[in-house]
Amino acid sequence: MELKDVGEFGLIDLIKADTIQDANSVVVGIGDDAAVVLPSPKQLQVLTTDMLVEGIHFDLSLSLPWQLGHKAMAVNLSDIAAMGGVPRHALVSLALPQRLTTDFVVDLYQGMKEICREFRVNIVGGDTVASPDGLVINVTVLGEVEPRNLVRRSGARVGDWVAVTGTLGNAAAGLDLLQMEDWEEEPFAWPLVKAHLTPRPQVAAGKHVASAGATSMNDISDGLASELNEIAVASNVGIRIYADRLPVSSELDIAVYKLDKLPLEYVLYGGEDYELVFTIREPNFNLVSQAALSNFGVKLTRIGEVVGDATGVTLVHSDERTEKISPRGYNHFR
Amino acid sequence: MELKDVGEFGLIDLIKADTIQDANSVVVGIGDDAAVVLPSPKQLQVLTTDMLVEGIHFDLSLSLPWQLGHKAMAVNLSDIAAMGGVPRHALVSLALPQRLTTDFVVDLYQGMKEICREFRVNIVGGDTVASPDGLVINVTVLGEVEPRNLVRRSGARVGDWVAVTGTLGNAAAGLDLLQMEDWEEEPFAWPLVKAHLTPRPQVAAGKHVASAGATSMNDISDGLASELNEIAVASNVGIRIYADRLPVSSELDIAVYKLDKLPLEYVLYGGEDYELVFTIREPNFNLVSQAALSNFGVKLTRIGEVVGDATGVTLVHSDERTEKISPRGYNHFR
Numbered sequence: 001m002e003l004k005d006v007g008e009f010g011l012i013d014l015i016k017a018d019t020i021q022d023a024n025s026v027v028v029g030i031g032d033d034a035a036v037v038l039p040s041p042k043q044l045q046v047l048t049t050d051m052l053v054e055g056i057h058f059d060l061s062l063s064l065p066w067q068l069g070h071k072a073m074a075v076n077l078s079d080i081a082a083m084g085g086v087p088r089h090a091l092v093s094l095a096l097p098q099r100l101t102t103d104f105v106v107d108l109y110q111g112m113k114e115i116c117r118e119f120r121v122n123i124v125g126g127d128t129v130a131s132p133d134g135l136v137i138n139v140t141v142l143g144e145v146e147p148r149n150l151v152r153r154s155g156a157r158v159g160d161w162v163a164v165t166g167t168l169g170n171a172a173a174g175l176d177l178l179q180m181e182d183w184e185e186e187p188f189a190w191p192l193v194k195a196h197l198t199p200r201p202q203v204a205a206g207k208h209v210a211s212a213g214a215t216s217m218n219d220i221s222d223g224l225a226s227e228l229n230e231i232a233v234a235s236n237v238g239i240r241i242y243a244d245r246l247p248v249s250s251e252l253d254i255a256v257y258k259l260d261k262l263p264l265e266y267v268l269y270g271g272e273d274y275e276l277v278f279t280i281r282e283p284n285f286n287l288v289s290q291a292a293l294s295n296f297g298v299k300l301t302r303i304g305e306v307v308g309d310a311t312g313v314t315l316v317h318s319d320e321r322t323e324k325i326s327p328r329g330y331n332h333f334r
Numbered sequence: 335m336e337l338k339d340v341g342e343f344g345l346i347d348l349i350k351a352d353t354i355q356d357a358n359s360v361v362v363g364i365g366d367d368a369a370v371v372l373p374s375p376k377q378l379q380v381l382t383t384d385m386l387v388e389g390i391h392f393d394l395s396l397s398l399p400w401q402l403g404h405k406a407m408a409v410n411l412s413d414i415a416a417m418g419g420v421p422r423h424a425l426v427s428l429a430l431p432q433r434l435t436t437d438f439v440v441d442l443y444q445g446m447k448e449i450c451r452e453f454r455v456n457i458v459g460g461d462t463v464a465s466p467d468g469l470v471i472n473v474t475v476l477g478e479v480e481p482r483n484l485v486r487r488s489g490a491r492v493g494d495w496v497a498v499t500g501t502l503g504n505a506a507a508g509l510d511l512l513q514m515e516d517w518e519e520e521p522f523a524w525p526l527v528k529a530h531l532t533p534r535p536q537v538a539a540g541k542h543v544a545s546a547g548a549t550s551m552n553d554i555s556d557g558l559a560s561e562l563n564e565i566a567v568a569s570n571v572g573i574r575i576y577a578d579r580l581p582v583s584s585e586l587d588i589a590v591y592k593l594d595k596l597p598l599e600y601v602l603y604g605g606e607d608y609e610l611v612f613t614i615r616e617p618n619f620n621l622v623s624q625a626a627l628s629n630f631g632v633k634l635t636r637i638g639e640v641v642g643d644a645t646g647v648t649l650v651h652s653d654e655r656t657e658k659i660s661p662r663g664y665n666h667f668r
Contacts, residue, residue: 047423
């Protein structure tokens with residue numbers, strides 16, 4: 001059905017079902033001037049918002065509507081995770097071009113609802129408007145964090161270990177593969193493409209690492225080089241990482257061989273991994289890394305350490321050659 | 335300066351100043367993965383979001399960037415006011431076409447900051463991305479409301495009075511005037527155009543009316559007819575209003591004469607007034623209307639009453655002829 005046949009209120013009726021996962025915390029959900037929620041006692045409120053624009057952040061010929069919905073929500077959950085918080089409520093704004101159908105919008109919401117169900121996030125409101133050009137999706141998430149678990153970018157201390165969750169570079173390689181015609185015939189490509197299309201936010205690991213005493217944390221949205229530089233600047237420290245410690249999936253190993261690329265390109269500059277990078281004292285790392293693996297199957301890898309002089313981020317290659325690494329290519333207005 | 339010359343982080347540096355109005359409640363503001371705020375004790379959290387799209391909601395040849403910033407924030411504050419709440423924190427997402435300059439964005443923020451200063455709202459975060467087409471502005475506001483002050487759409491009871499703040503129809507007439515070439519020469523046009531370009535959210539009145547026992551409330555964004563029908567449906571009641579009680583400014587009287595329009599067209603269907611319409615017991619209305627006028631200069635006008643049978647909204651004309659009034663023309667996808 002076409003959007004103009006159902007109108008804004010008809011569309012809201014189509015998407016309203018299954019938006020509440022934790023009814024106890026929702027006083028007013030979709031359908032009034034604003035949503036009203038009950039904060040948990042003694043928690044700080046964590047707020048984040050991300051806008052995805054057709055032609056800039058996604059291409060409707062490369063992703064299905066439910067994948068896009070999943071991703072738009074996931075990138076926000078990842079920001080909450082990077083503060084040590086737990087996501088609770090979401091608001092969804094959509095600017096919809098007339099060429100899209102109601103089925104498209106229902107599927108988009110389906111993707112959001114699926115990941116919201118998994119992380120017990122309520123979709124409590126939003127705005128749905130027309131767009132004369134492309135599709136625009138803006139998601140806002142309200143989360144909560146215990147005051148003692150709050151982790152900022154600015155707390156890294158000299159001597160801390162630097163560590164990451166999962167493996168890096170998958171999403172960027174997945175995007176390159178997705179643009180090739182025959183990627184579906186290559187089994188190694190599937191998990192990489194999946195990492196790009198439907199990233200998993202590391203909410204449980206983030207909370208766990210935060211409560212174990214992480215001193216700083218970022219989610220890896222703009223590439224490891226960029227995130228580490230942000231931590232180094234905010235904390236006024238230097239960071240040294242080791243090329244041969246950077247965790248890489250076996251699928252990425254195959255992909256770089258087939259694509260004739262350097263793995264470090266994807267790992268350092270690829271972006272959109274939505275893994276977490278954090279700093280933490282050595283004994284705390286040892287405790288938390290075992291717990292993370294056994295409790296929720298997330299591998300934590302030490303990739304380096306925080307050093308004294310505030311001289312940015314240094315990569316130590318396997319031949320002990322060192323190299324300064326800077327953020328690269330993330331001027332979104334170019 | 336052009337956006338591509340400063341980049342996303344350069345732009346954030348340009349707009350970061352003067353974003354915090356109430357530092358006590360902000361733990362982490364602009365510049366980390368997410369913002370962190372301290373909720374007030376025993377308050378419910380109120381959440382709303384609104385997306386404004388170039389070519390749909392605004393025309394850059396008709397409004398200045400600061401006016402647009404003001405309005406994008408004001409419409410969200412109005413939604414918080416309609417719940418009886420007080421706005422506290424805002425997130426701002428912008429999708430910026432390359433043709434816009436950094437000055438444009440700074441001015442847009444200036445308009446948001448001015449209204450935020452007045453209402454003590456912190457801008458704690460956001461997202462700034464590129465747009466291949468038009469400008470898109472999404473603002474999310476987190477407010478707070480005392481549980482006993484929360485007012486929904488659904489609480490109107492038979493016998494309640496129906497009342498509004500201020501005067502109605504100004505913004506819609508202002509939009510019509512703004513599209514005429516010589517409007518600036520007519521003094522009566524100025525306040526009407528201002529009502530369209532920079533609406534004032536009725537935050538103080540909303541809180542006051544809520545604490546005085548309003549049983550239902552909406553802000554008038556889609557026209558009085560639409561808002562009253564929403565209250566009638568949500569509360570399962572009928573509403574009767576009287577044409578000769580609807581409050582109209584003297585400027586609107588002149589405008590309808592000059593534009594050769596019917597005043598009721600603007601008053602009932604115009605939209606974007608951002609006044610409040612509410613239902614309340616008669617004795618409570620008498621108390622609150624005197625206080626509203628003397629404490630913050632807002633005139634409350636009784637326009638009708640809640641009636642028993644759930645038969646929508648009835649307008650009683652001055653000749654006692656009655657007419658059913660329905661929402662009109664707000665299918666945003668047509």
